[in-house]
Amino acid sequence: MPRDFLKGAADQYDVVVIGSGLAGMTSANILGRAGHRVLLLEQHYKLGGLATWFLRPGGHIFDVSLHGFPHGMIKSCRRYWNRDIADRIVQLKNIRFDNPQFSLTTTFNREDFTRLLTTKFGLQQQTVSDFFDTARGMNFYDDQQLTTKQLFDRFFPGRDDVVRLLMEPITYANGSTLEDPAITYGIVFSNFMSKGVFIYEGGTEDLVARMKKELQANNVDVRIRCGVDRINVRGGQVESVETHGRTIRCRAVVSNANLKTTVLKMLDPNLLDRDFVDRTEDVRLNNSSTQVYMALKAGEQIEESSGDLFFTSTAKEFRTDLLLSRDITSRTFSFYYPRTRPEKKERFAIVSSTNANWSDWADLNETDYDASKQDLIETTLDALEKYLPGIRSKIEWVEAATPRTFNHYTLHEQGASFGTKFEGLGISRELPQQVGGMYHAGSVGIIMSGWLGAINYGVIVSNEVDQQLLRTAASV
Incomplete structure (x- = not known):
């Protein structure tokens, strides 16, 4: 029999949080800590959204997006998560x-x-x-x-x-x-x-594990492999969500899914103002990324003088179109030393990141897609050889991720790594005015991109949800 990932879940909660990106998890944690009954639904088998990791043979662990964030993460994690997490953030x-x-x-x-x-x-x-x-x-x-x-x-x-x-x-x-x-x-x-x-010392797998532990300590019901098909509305107010064939009632919903997915697919657009729907449809998605993950053989090392973050480019001038071009000229290398995961095997890894357009990858057939991924790997290794001569012979594992990869694992439309452009922020903030108890928290308007922005937007939205729940409880 297939596993029932909702086994034991209640039929009703105060809040359902859709998606376990950093904004979603932070919202769930704050609301759970405040005493509300919270259900966190994640469609993937891991928590974290884009702030996640994966394991490969040989004990190699790769962070998908652990590449640096501002000092403000320390304060936000200490206040809205716990000191244990905050104390592991290092420069x-x-x-x-x-x-x-x-x-x-x-x-x-x-x-x-x-x-x-x-x-x-x-x-x-x-x-x-x-x-x-x-x-x-x-x-x-x-x-x-x-x-x-x-x-x-x-x-x-x-x-x-x-x-x-x-x-x-x-x-x-x-x-x-x-x-x-x-x-x-x-x-x-x-x-x-x-x-x-700054960076989190211990790796994303350690961070997300500690966050999950904190969520459960605050009585948040965490469920993986539970994508939401629909958000039901009655009388202008959120009534329930549908997932895995079940209808779960709630007084509020916080969606950490892509903004356009939330408004145009999970909700019924016919229940929203036409102008609001039109403006949502006009919101531009932000660009996506390609990444190449490289792990060194046991015993091989990278000199720390190579840096932590290394912004490289062969372009003679700075141009946005060049940063997004399939003819890659700019790569950012993130170097991972054993100090990144001091409690794990002594491993060195490198992740190369480039901004990318969905359109350059979306329509390739499988043969051309595989060839393009291999070309991405080879050209990245060629670029890295300039700075680390002989690096090819030291690498034990290498693979590439594209906009299609991010779309597949996160369901972000067009594999968007940074949510929507600036106009998305207004749509996100106006959503509760369209449907009572309906909120969105995530990467919108660029300002809210990145780890710190995601957490802080989760804080903002959770406070608004808390106030709404207290008002509606008082009026009953």
Whole structure:
């Protein structure tokens, strides 16, 4: 008999959380801690969404997206998860860049970037200071018409090299482009510039295991392999969700699924305002990614001077279209040393990441798809050989992931790695006005991309759900 993944689940909860990305898990944890009855449904067999991992023969573990986040993660994890998790967040201090315009190493914080911009790039101290202050002062309510390119032109006209240094890591981190609103760059950039780039020591599998333990300690009912087919609405209010042939009643739903999937597929669009549906349909998905995972043989090593994060490019100038092109010129290498997982086997691994378009991969037949993945692997190894001569002979396992891979495992539309473009944020925030008790938390509007943004959006939404549950309980 097939396993019943809902065995023992109740027929009714206060809240159903759809999806166990960091926003979904954080919402579930806060609401469970507040005493609400919470059911967390995950369609995959692992928790974490894109913040997950996979195991390969030889004891090799790969993180899908453990590549760095701002210092604010420590505070958020301590407050909304526990100190045990927060205390395992450590700084990455060796961030490297190499491209035709410059080569440098940085600790990736404001002080060191100021030093580099004034000494290596020859900028005036006041100009640099004013730029950092402007970025730090940005918030959600600022002018959305100012683009990131216009922001750079204001402070660094004609300095493509400076733009490359300041922009490339953020584009890698959340898919931001020069054409997007400046606030989508400035807020994320200033978060990183506060104290640098951090990582979770122990690997994603350790983080998610500790989060699951915390969820269960707060009485959250966690269920895997339970995708939601439909969210039912009655009288303008969330009534239930349908999963695995069961209808489970609830007073609120938090969807951590893709925004467009939530509104246009899980809900009945006929129950929503036509203008709201039209605007949702017009929301642009963000780009996807390709990644190449490489594990070294036992006994083989990578020198720590190779860096933690290494932004490389062969393009003569910084252009968004080049970052997304199938003719890859820019790769970001993440180096994993034994200190990444100090309690596991001594292993070294490398993950190469590139931004990518869904359209370049979606319609390939299986033969061409397999050939394209192999080409991605070979060209990545060729690029890596420039920095680590002889690396091919040291690698025991290598494989590639594409936008189709991310779509398959996460169900993100078009394999979107960073949710939707900026206009998605308004749709996400307006959802409770369309359906009472219906909320969305996830990667929207770029600002909310990344690990810290996802967790903090989960915090915002859970507080709103908590207030709604208390109001409706008081009115009964």
